Amino acid sequence: MSDVEETEIARQVAFRGGGFAPKPYRWIGLAVFVMLISLAELGTQNGFISPLTLPKPSDVFLKFRELYETGLLRKHLEPSLTRLAVGGALGATIGIAVGVLIGLFSYIRAGLVPLVAAIFPIPKIALLPLFVIWFGIDEASKYALIAFGTFTPTVVATYGAVDNVDRNLIRMAQSFGLSWKSIVRKIILPGAMPGILSGLRISLAIAIILLVAAEMLGAEYGIGAYILEAGSLYDLDRLFAGVVMLSLLGVLLSAVIGGIERYVLRWRT
């Protein structure tokens, strides 16, 4: 044995595992934001970036404060948030209901899946004139547009999630003689929840996009109207202030869904 040790070269086995496992680094995301913004600030301060290319972040911040102090922020945010809440809630609720029905009943699936596939790719903004005729120029048409836009991705995510519920659990429930209603309520709905929630993330992002689009096409107040006005005057400070509002809204909604997920899906590993 000692013979071998003397003649053979002993080498450490090289490590080649690891990786492919995302770890949560909380502060890096924030650091990227801070870095980009301070780069933009520095660049615009010393003239490296011309004010026509990018507004000074500090100016955008000042605009934001001004908006808040004059009470305009509230005036624009309030209608936008109402539209988002009403339209999004309407679309998501109907979407989940229809998605569950498609998942449960073959006839409904056969009838509605092609229809949903036909509606999905239509840019919903193109239908705004139609909604204006149907629901009037006021809030109702905006609610309808946002609801319609959230509806389709929610349906698709929901019936996919229902299809993915473990069939073994359903067989188990049947073998214990659970009623159809109990199986839907206690097994299919909780089992589909992860898929439904991740679908909602996408649907609500789409809802924000449609909110802005609807407000650009016809609204006095709202984030979209504000951005449109700033854009047509080439007032980049205000334009960016509006865009920042949208980003914050997106981050906020995503955080809310994340919170719901952590609570509702705490059974998941």
Add this chain to the structure above:
Amino acid sequence: MDIRLSGISHSYDGFEVLRDITLDIPSGKIVCIVGPTGCGKSTLLRLIGGLERPAKGSVLQLGLPAEDCLNPLTYVFQDFALLPWRSVAGNISLVLEDHGMKKSAITEIVNNVLARTKLTEFARALPKQLSGGMKQRVAIARALAVKPAVMLMDEPLSALDSQTRELLMSDLVKLWTQQPFTAVYVTHNLDEAVRMGHSIVVLSRCPGKIREIIHLEKPLAERSYGDGELQFRQKYLWNLMRDEALAADAELVNV
């Protein structure tokens, strides 16, 4: 309550999996069903419990189940089939909630079966926190909760490592000794079969037919790991099955 299978044949898309199975499952006994892969063991179990309809023949319940029995034919599955979003106690109460019982009555039954399966301190744990053996104990507790007339066990210990399997086998034997239950126990593990079965039904390869039925007289409680007589029986079973197992292994999967 006894179960009688008379002349059962079954096929999937013209592919015959079971042929002319006639078998009595007497009350208070454990009947093991063994056979090579794909001989229709699990299908037979699904037919007995009414999860599938046989193409030919019938499954009969002889006599009535006991009055307090909530679900006469109750399964224990290989993959446990526990709801991951419910706690141990919640998984057991799930199968009691549809019977219009009072909450206190449900809690009482849940506590009783948890105690019998030594799970009381895990009542609030989620399935993801439990080991495989514990999960199967929960599934067994859930099956006991509905006071079944016949337990239909589909490879209940096959997903577990051999030490855990040994522990669970002795638990099952203890449960049976305390209160004899009727069971159909499907397994591919011959050691389990000779330890758990009052009789062992050997199925032949596809289509599954009954090849031989072996009766073991030795009481369950006296059978232990490495028992000479049992090993002798197990060897006999293996000799019966070896050629077919070999052929089954070499076969192309018909899917």
